[in-house]
Each structure stands twice: as C-alpha cells, then as structure tokens.
Amino acid sequence: MTSMPTTNLSKAKRPDVKVLLVEDNKGDARLISLLLEEIYGSGFELTLANTCSLALHLANNEKFDVALIDYNLPDGLGIELIRFFSKEDLAVPAILLTGHSERAIDLDAMNAGAADFLSKNNLQATQLERAIRYSVQRHSIEQELRRSKEELMRRNLQLDTAKAQLEAQTNNMMQLTEHLAQSELSEKTVYIIPQDTDQRLQELTEHCQICVWHVTNEGKTRYLNPAMIALLEIDLSASHSASDFLSFFTVDSRPEAECEFSKWQRGIGSTFESAIVSARSGKTKRLVLSGSPLAAEGGTSLDLLVTAVDITERRRIEASTREQARQDPLTGLLNRNALQEQLSQAQANANRAGHSVALLCLDLDHFKIVNDTQGHPFGDELLKLVAKRLKASVRETDCVARLGGDEFVVILNHLDSNDSAAIPAQVIIDKLSEPFCINGETVFTGTSIGIATFPDDSDTPEDLLKKADMALYRSKEVSRGGYEFFDHSILENLLRTRELEPALRQAITRNELHLMYQPQVCISGGEVVGVEALIRWESREKGALSPNEFIPLAESTGLIVPIGEWVLREACTQLREWHDEGWTELKMAVNVSVVQLKRESFIETVTTILNETGVSPRSLVLEVTESGIMDNVERATQILGALSSMGIGIALDDFGTGFASLTLLKEFPVEQIKIDRSFVSNMETDVESATIVSATIMLGHKLGLRVIGEGVETTRQLEFLRNEDCEEAQGYLFSKPMCSDDLVEWMQGCDTNKPAYFPEVVASQIS
Numbered sequence: 021m022t023s024m025p026t027t028n029l030s031k032a033k034r035p036d037v038k039v040l041l042v043e044d045n046k047g048d049a050r051l052i053s054l055l056l057e058e059i060y061g062s063g064f065e066l067t068l069a070n071t072c073s074l075a076l077h078l079a080n081n082e083k084f085d086v087a088l089i090d091y092n093l094p095d096g097l098g099i100e101l102i103r104f105f106s107k108e109d110l111a112v113p114a115i116l117l118t119g120h121s122e123r124a125i126d127l128d129a130m131n132a133g134a135a136d137f138l139s140k141n142n143l144q145a146t147q148l149e150r151a152i153r154y155s156v157q158r159h160s161i162e163q164e165l166r167r168s169k170e171e172l173m174r175r176n177l178q179l180d181t182a183k184a185q186l187e188a189q190t191n192n193m194m195q196l197t198e199h200l201a202q203s204e205l206s207e208k209t210v211y212i213i214p215q216d217t218d219q220r221l222q223e224l225t226e227h228c229q230i231c232v233w234h235v236t237n238e239g240k241t242r243y244l245n246p247a248m249i250a251l252l253e254i255d256l257s258a259s260h261s262a263s264d265f266l267s268f269f270t271v272d273s274r275p276e277a278e279c280e281f282s283k284w285q286r287g288i289g290s291t292f293e294s295a296i297v298s299a300r301s302g303k304t305k306r307l308v309l310s311g312s313p314l315a316a317e318g319g320t321s322l323d324l325l326v327t328a329v330d331i332t333e334r335r336r337i338e339a340s341t342r343e344q345a346r347q348d349p350l351t352g353l354l355n356r357n358a359l360q361e362q363l364s365q366a367q368a369n370a371n372r373a374g375h376s377v378a379l380l381c382l383d384l385d386h387f388k389i390v391n392d393t394q395g396h397p398f399g400d401e402l403l404k405l406v407a408k409r410l411k412a413s414v415r416e417t418d419c420v421a422r423l424g425g426d427e428f429v430v431i432l433n434h435l436d437s438n439d440s441a442a443i444p445a446q447v448i449i450d451k452l453s454e455p456f457c458i459n460g461e462t463v464f465t466g467t468s469i470g471i472a473t474f475p476d477d478s479d480t481p482e483d484l485l486k487k488a489d490m491a492l493y494r495s496k497e498v499s500r501g502g503y504e505f506f507d508h509s510i511l512e513n514l515l516r517t518r519e520l521e522p523a524l525r526q527a528i529t530r531n532e533l534h535l536m537y538q539p540q541v542c543i544s545g546g547e548v549v550g551v552e553a554l555i556r557w558e559s560r561e562k563g564a565l566s567p568n569e570f571i572p573l574a575e576s577t578g579l580i581v582p583i584g585e586w587v588l589r590e591a592c593t594q595l596r597e598w599h600d601e602g603w604t605e606l607k608m609a610v611n612v613s614v615v616q617l618k619r620e621s622f623i624e625t626v627t628t629i630l631n632e633t634g635v636s637p638r639s640l641v642l643e644v645t646e647s648g649i650m651d652n653v654e655r656a657t658q659i660l661g662a663l664s665s666m667g668i669g670i671a672l673d674d675f676g677t678g679f680a681s682l683t684l685l686k687e688f689p690v691e692q693i694k695i696d697r698s699f700v701s702n703m704e705t706d707v708e709s710a711t712i713v714s715a716t717i718m719l720g721h722k723l724g725l726r727v728i729g730e731g732v733e734t735t736r737q738l739e740f741l742r743n744e745d746c747e748e749a750q751g752y753l754f755s756k757p758m759c760s761d762d763l764v765e766w767m768q769g770c771d772t773n774k775p776a777y778f779p780e781v782v783a784s785q786i787s
C-alpha cells in the first residue's frame with residue numbers, strides 16, 4: 021500500500037474528503053492525485069491500493085468517503101470490486117475509472133452499483149470534483165433512505181404480528197358476538213359493557229389490543245371495547261352525540277364507509293382502509309376496518325361486529341420516507357430526483373395548456389469563500405436562508421429545488437411567453453443581493469441566472485437542465501449578477517471551445533505561443549518601471565486567438581500549468597537579456613492563474629526558473645487576481661507569503677471586480693494593486709467609477725501599497741490618476757503590448773529625458 025496524504029495536510033484537521041484510489045498504473049495514480057490537489061488543495065487524504073484484495077482490506081478497516089476504481093486491476097476487474105463496495109456493510113460510493121469510454125462498461129458499472137463512471141482520457145478536475153461531490157451526496161441520501169426503510173420494515177413486522185393477533189381474536193369475537201346479540205341491552209344505551217355477557221369473553225374484549233365496535237343495524241354504536249374507546253378518544257361520562265357509526269368518519273371517507281357497512285351486513289364486505297376523526301383531539305387517524313354480521317335471534321342478520329387496527333403511524337412513516345426521498349435534507353427544498361419528476365409534470369401540463377415553462381439555474385457568488393472563511397455550519401445557514409428567499413420570490417405554483425452545494429433550480433410554470441421569465445429572474449437576483457444576517461454577522465452574496473425554456477429550447481428535462489446550466493455559465497462570463505437566456509450561440513461557443521482543446525495541448529510543442537510586453541510607467545517621473553508579459557497564441561488551424569478565449573480553457577483543463585510555466589520561463593529569459601543589455605531596473609510582471617497557485621510545486625517551479633535564468637526575485641512581480649486568492653485564502657496566503665519573503669513582488673490584478681475583504685488585504689503579502697481597466701475607462705463619464713478609482717488609490721496608500729491604473733487610454737484619465745497620486749499607469753496611451761524588439765525600440769525612444777507619456781511619444785504609439 022502506498023499512502024499519499026498531501027504533505028501540508030494538517031493532521032489534527034479532518035480532511036474534506038478521504039479518497040481510496042484503486043489503481044495499479046503509477047502514472048494514472050499521479051494524475052488523479054494532481055487533479056485532487058487541484059480540486060481540494062490540501063483538504064483531502066488519498067490512500068492508494070494497487071490490487072482489489074488490498075482495496076478490500078483497506079475498506080474493511082477504514083472509512084472512506086469515496087473510492088475511485090480502475091477498470092483493469094492485476095487481481096480482478098474493478099467492477100467486481102464495486103460489487104463488494106456497494107454491499108451495505110461496506111457501503112463506500114465507488115466511481116469507476118477507465119481508459120476508454122464505452123456505454124456497455126458504463127451500464128455494467130451502474131448495474132454493479134457504481135455511483136459514477138469516468139473516462140481517464142482528458143479527465144478534468146471539474147468533472148472529477150462534480151462526480152465525487154454527487155456520489156458522496158447521493159450516498160448519504162441513500163444511507164438515510166435505507167435507515168428509514170429499515171424502520172418501516174420493523175413497523176410492518178409489528179403490524180403483521182398485530183394482524184395475526186387480530187385474526188385470532190376475531191375468532192374469539194365471533195363467539196362473543198353471538199352472546200352480545202342475545203343480550204338484553206337497551207337500544208338507547210351506548211358504550212355499555214354488557215354485564216350479563218359470559219365472563220370469559222367479556223374479559224377477552226376488555227383486554228384485547230384490537231379495537232372492537234358493535235354497531236346496530238341502524239348504524240348506532242352499541243358497544244366499544246376500551247381499545248376502541250381510546251382510539252376514538254371518547255369520553256364515556258359525557259353525553260356523546262357521536263353514537264352514529266358513520267359520524268366518526270371524515271367527510272371524504274363516509275360514502276365508502278357507508279357502502280362497506282351495507283356490504284358487511286349482507287356478509288360480503290371486506291377489509292378496507294379509511295380515516296376517522298378522534299373526538300377529543302380532532303386528529304385524523306387511518307384505520308384498517310373489517311366487519312361481519314352478527315347472527316340475531318331467529319337467524320336474521322342485524323348488527324355488525326367491526327374490528328379496527330390503527331395504521332396512522334405506519335402511513336406517516338411511509339409518507340415521510342417518500343418525502344425524504346424527494347427532499348434536500350438541508351433546505352427542505354426538492355432534490356434532483358424530485359426536480360426531474362416536477363419538470364416532466366410541468367412539461368406535460370404546459371403541453372396541455374399551451375403555456376411555456378422556464379427553468380432557471382443559479383448558484384451563489386463567492387459561496388466557496390464564505391464556506392472556507394466562515395466555516396461549513398455558517399455556509400449551511402446561508403444556504404437555508406437563500407432557500408427561503410427563493411421560495412418567497414416565486415409563486416406557490418412554481419417549484420424550487422437544490423441540486424447540491426450552492427446550485428439551485430427554479431421551475432416557473434404557466435408562462436404566457438418565454439420573456440415573462442425575466443421578471444422573476446430579476447426579482448431573485450435582487451432578493452439574493454440583499455444582505456443576510458447569520459449569527460449577528462452580515463454577509464453578502466449574489467447570484468447569476470441561466471434560463472432555458474420549454475418547449476422552445478428543449479423537450480426533455482435533462483436537456484433543458486443542461487441548457488439552463490450553459491446559459492448560467494454564459495451569464496457568469498458576461499457579467500455577474502445578471503441573467504441570460506439560452507441561445508444557440510452558447511452551444512456553438514462551447515463546441516468551439518471543445519474543438520480548441522486538442523490544438524491547445526500541442527501549442528507549446530508546436531511553438532505556437534509567444535509573449536507580448538506592455539510597458540508600465542511611473543506617473544510622476546514618466547520613466548518605464550516594468551513590463552507586463554501577455555501571452556499570444558497563433559494557432560495553425562484557428563489563427564490568432566485572444567487569451568480571453570483560451571486562458572479559461574487552459575484553466576479548466578489544467579493546461580494552464582505547463583503553459584504558465586512556459587510563460588514564466590520565457591518572460592524571465594527575456595528579462596535577463598534586457599538586464600544584460602543595460603535595462604537593469606526593469607521589472608517583469610507575469611500573470612499567475614489560480615490553478616497554478618493551487619499546485620504544491622508552484623514555489624519550486626518559480627525558484628527553479630529564477631535560478632536557471634539568473635533573474636533576481638526582486639525583478640519579478642506575480643500578478644494574481646482577487647478571485648484567485650479568495651478561492652482559497654489559506655493556501656494563497658501561504659504560497660504568496662513564501663514567494664514574497666523571497667523578494668518577489670505580488671500585485672493584485674483586476675482590483676475592484678472581486679470580493680477581497682479589506683482585512684485580508686491588510687494581512688496579505690501584496691505590494692501593489694492594479695485598478696481594473698473597466699473602472700479606469702469609465703471614470704471620465706461615470707461618477708461611480710471615478711469614486712471607486714479614487715477610493716482604491718486612497719485605500720492602497722493607507723495600507724502602504726503602490727497602485728497602478730490599468731487600461732489608460734486618454735491623457736485625461738492619466739491626469740485624473742496623477743491628481744489622485746496614483747503611482748503607476750499602463751495602457752494604450754503609452755503603448756499596446758509589443759514584441760520584445762519593438763519594446764526595446766520604444767523604450768529607447770522615451771528614455772532620454774522624455775517621459776513615456778510625452779504627447780509626441782504617445783501620439784507616435786497610438787497612431
């Protein structure tokens with residue numbers, strides 16, 4: 021056995037997830053370990069077994085949250101192992117991993133009890149994270165259901181025993197009834213225990229658990245045994261109007277009871293289930309009743325002997341088990357299974373009535389940050405409050421479900437047109453952007469929404485959900501805090517991105533990547549203080565592609581790791597050359613993705629490249645985005661702290677667009693903040709943007725940080741920044757990103773006593 025707990029995993033803290041990986045190929049095991057690291061940072065514990073027998077031994081001795089199992093193992097097939105794992109005594113959710121994707125294996129795996137099935141080819145962290153999350157959640161719901169079912173079986177067993185008793189005692193009752201029929205009880209007397217009945221039979225009814233009810237031919241109660249009195253909650257001392265047999269039944273069940281009553285009198289009735297209302301508490305109880313005619317003197321059938329068993333509790337448990345299977349245990353909203361049903365139902369209704377149905381997919385902004393910084397119980401509270409607000413934002417006839425984590429879905433029914441979905445979508449956005457108060461603390465979140473409609477976008481629940489999800493993805497890309505309807509361009513973009521992936525994998529080896537450099541200028545002195553390295557991809561098949569197009573793809577596939585390393589090496593090599601040529605003060609800023617930051621090896625990579633190229637750490641600035649550090653504050657603080665203590669500068673990119681808390685900013689090893697281009701470009705026309713720019717500069721200075729304005733295109737914008745004492749600026753006013761030779765030429769042009777933004781320099785650059 022190889023045990024691979026991540027090195028910095030705190031021993032005292034339970035990991036977020038304990039994974040058993042059953043894999044004999046070391047390369048594949050390493051790949052999975054890296055993906056897990058990318059997903060959970062240090063919050064996971066991985067145990068590796070290379071055979072089925074070792075895996076079984078481990079699972080028998082230790083509790084794992086999930087098992088990832090290879091298809092082919094030296095001592096058997098992964099599917100066989102999954103069969104063992106799905107047994108209740110082991111009960112570990114298992115995901116089958118294969119080298120290829122085949123439907124037949126997929127089905128076999130599901131039949132064997134696999135929670136999911138993943139192909140190792142091009143396996144991405146997002147896919148793996150989702151598969152693990154859903155498997156663990158589903159497993160816990162299944163366990164809960166199993167417990168409820170066991171409870172139900174136990175109660176059914178009790179009921180069967182009671183039924184057997186009932187049958188035995190009914191026989192005795194038959195004997196008693198003959199005596200009762202012949203007794204001389206007054207017709208007007210109700211609830212009387214016959215004094216002159218045979219002593220033995222009287223005792224039997226008195227102590228019997230089965231409820232016994234003697235009803236006259238006119239439907240009046242003549243006798244009730246104590247069990248029946250307790251069930252009906254009758255006060256014998258009070259004059260009771262309910263001497264009528266049928267008056268105890270709920271209004272709905274009376275017609276059936278009447279019908280059964282008359283059948284029993286004719287000796288053809290059977291057992292039936294009905295509902296009665298108890299006299300004292302007014303509670304509705306479910307009973308199973310059976311009746312038989314009493315032989316009267318002279319042989320004519322007159323009265324009835326009715327026996328009853330209370331099954332209220334059994335029905336309650338059945339209903340709650342059914343409900344639990346449809347419910348999200350945390351928020352009480354519908355779960356994924358119930359959503360599918362509701363959606364099919366909504367589609368059927370809409371088809372009949374000629375209406376539309378809209379499906380809204382949403383998740384919460386910064387939920388992971390709240391969870392990580394405030395703890396999971398706090399996160400759970402937030403989810404519960406969000407669920408309440410969602411329910412309050414839609415009509416009773418609409419439907420709200422939670423799919424897991426912070427993913428919610430709303431079904432809007434009976435829409436006259438697709439566009440009508442926009443109004444409730446906006447209501448939800450507004451409601452969720454209001455502050456939440458949890459344990460006396462105020463917390464803000466927000467949401468973006470993706471909308472797909474039936475019948476226009478799709479006619480199957482699964483596909484509609486997929487399309488609403490794609491629209492959500494687009495909505496988050498375009499602008500957070502808004503909604504987007506699904507349209508076919510979303511699908512086309514997605515397909516295009518998928519097509520790009522194989523080409524991006526080869527981009528480095530085919531030498532298709534290169535860097536451009538954009539100068540960063542000191543506002544007061546005008547000299548160039550640094551350059552930012554910006555990647556470009558000239559694809560053989562697709563032509564020139566913007567980083568905005570391929571960096572997100574590189575991040576989601578993990579390709580950003582080798583690409584980011586290439587960028588850093590290339591930028592440092594170039595900087596070394598420039599230092600050697602005499603531009604010794606020049607600094608190099610390099611963008612670092614959150615995916616790179618999560619890697620254990622990131623510090624080592626940076627150190628190796630600095631050593632290889634001979635660049636001083638003081639000449640390197642790593643630009644990280646606000647969302648990048650907020651994604652995992654603990655880890656980012658640790659890594660960036662280490663890099664900063666080596667002398668490397670850390671700049672916070674796109675400042676103002678994210679969610680960085682001021683407290684963290686104070687404690688974080690940042691030396692510079694970059695005001696996002698969107699604020700700088702709008703500050704001349706939009707007062708709010710101008711205020712944000714001024715406030716950011718002031719805040720930066722208060723915290724002892726340097727501030728750089730990004731995207732400066734006009735001299736007025738530059739003047740504004742200068743008046744606010746902003747230290748540096750970067751933008752097309754000085755220069756667009758250039759290749760290395762052009763940058764040198766440009767620097768030479770503005771070196772000799774000419775500040776970089778002297779009008780003629782600027783003019784020559786932007787013309």
Ligand SMILES: Nc1nc2c(ncn2[C@@H]2O[C@@H]3COP(=O)(O)O[C@H]4[C@@H](O)[C@H](n5cnc6c(=O)[nH]c(N)nc65)O[C@@H]4COP(=O)(O)O[C@H]3[C@H]2O)c(=O)[nH]1
Nearest residue numbers: 554555567568571587611612613731732733750751752757
């Ligand atoms: N309209 C306008 N645009 C200006 C102006 N001044 C600078 N820009 C553009 O703004 C972007 C600044 O880079 P960023 O915020 O880091 O934003 C970057 C960065 O997030 C990412 N990126 C670029 N290179 C890399 C890289 O090597 N690694 C990583 N992880 N991300 C990169 O892609 C984003 C876009 O890069 P680019 O397309 O090169 O776009 C660059 C730059 O060309 C201006 O005055 N007006």
